Amino acid sequence: MDFKVVGGQFSVARTICDFRLFGSFVTFSRTQKMAKTLKDLTADTIILNLNSYDGDEISKLLSPPSREMVLQRMMLQSKTNGAEKFRNMWTKLHLLMSYATKSIDTRSLTNIITDPDDDCTSNDQILKQALELIASNAPDLSDLHVSSPQSESYNLQPSEVSLICEMKNLTHLSFGTPFKPLFLTLIDLLTITRECNNLETINAYCSENDVAFLSERIFPYQAIDAIDFEYISVVFAKHLPQNLTAGGPYFCWSARLSDETDLNFLENALTRHSNGNMMNCDQSKIKSAQFFCEEKSSPLLMRFLKANGQNLDELKVQPATTLKQTITSDVTLAQVFNWCGNLSTFQMRYVQVTSFDVPSTALTRLRKFTWLCNSETQGFQITSILSAPLLEEVEIEDTKLDVSEDLLYKIRRREILQNLKKFVFYDLGNSSERIDLLCMLKSTMPRAQVQHYVRSRKGYKLLKKH
Secondary structure, three states: OOOOOOOOOOOHHHHHHHHHHHHHHHHHOOOOOOOOOHHHHHHHHHHHOHHHOOHHHHHHHOOHHHHHHHHHHHHHHHHHOOOHHHHHHHHHHHHHOOOOOOEEEHHHHHHHHOOOOOOOOOHHHHHHHHHHHHHHHOOOOOEEEEOOOOOOOEEOOHHHHHHHHOOOOOOEEEEOOOOOOEEOOHHHHHHHHHHOOOOOEEEEEEOHHHOOOEOOOOOOEEEEEEOOOOOEEEEEEOOOOOOOOOOOOEEEEEEEEOOHHHHHHHHHHHHOOOOOOEOOOOHHHEEEEEEEEOHHHHHHHHHHHHHHHHHOOEEEEEEOOOOOOOEEOOOOHHHHHHHOOOOOEEEEEOEEOOOOOOOHHHOOOOOEEEEEOOOOOOOEEOOOHHHOOOOOEEEEEEOOEEOOHHHHHHHHOOOOOOOOOEEEEEEOOOOOHHHHHHHHHHHHOOOOEEEEEEEEOOEEEEEOOO
8 A cells, every 4th residue: 555644634645654563463373363364454444534634635645455444344345334423525535536445335435425314315215326426436337236224125216227327347247135125117127227237147126027037138037035025036137157067048947836826826937028139038048947736736747747848957946935845746757857868967855656666768867856845755765866877966864765686786786876976865764775875875975975863852863984
């Protein structure tokens, strides 16, 4: 940092010199593990004396990186310790911002603006003021999180959308939290993506009537989480997550599946388009689906899988309730994989199927398999699933495994599970068959991670030896 002494005012340069004399003590003292770093102490001292300098002096005394250090320190403290002590510094904040300012959460700024004793300060004006400050003084901002300026949810205003559109160098943009969502309309979302061409990711919340997939040419990865229709989360990204190897577009859908209304909502979200900027797609675009089902959901699930299963790379099915309540269905595992012959990841939790046998021709792409049951669910028959040629990860929770001598023979001869990397079993019963299987896996595939958990009073406990 580049500082100099100004008249008889407080000297930042002198303070830094003094800090250097005992900096090693502050940083390395074993008796002060929670002591502030030299960087934090310097920033705090500058903040305490910020109002002693005018604009020209701040720009001359502090380089842009140094101003950014002070700004980030102020924003951190305004979120964690309250912002009352910074309110008289609001007019100085624009002097701290520069091309070095890359990331901002508006909550830090709105906390500083908010005055609980001032009835004239309205929530919508508070967020607008914060965005005006950012748009005018942080030209290279790349990461922006827009927080709700009030205790509940908040609807983004057109004037605030316009200000965000002025931030041309944004690459990551997010809105609100699940507990305090900040909603924007589909038109708002389209406007922002059109004006901010450098955006790589968007995390937002939309209302039920404003949920849709965007152009796959702009965002090859898109996810809509409609578990709770009051808080519909949408994610758009230019690059696929690291765990996905398939090329885009890769669309993910997560929703409750209770009645026809839920499927209709899905279809409407997929076909909705506006101003020629939306893609008019169908359900075949979905590569990953997660459904939270009820007892009456089987026909709806079957209808969806029959129509779209061949396009799925990932499928997860579990009860809508958070409890381990088994859902009985008249679906067989063979039907699921026949409808979804290209699955690489399959997960089913606490759903009873009528048969576990799956033909090997339907398992040619399966890599990850998860099956979680409880004491009410019939014993899982594992033989056919373990015959999947590309299988890498297996996770099973069950009372008893149907382990045949033929299966153990195939494992011993390395005819199956040649690509196995991880096998986890949560033991709910007292079957000796699973001991034989796990021992065989450990001896035959020493490089694979084989874990056996047994129930205890505090949950599951890893059993290290057999």
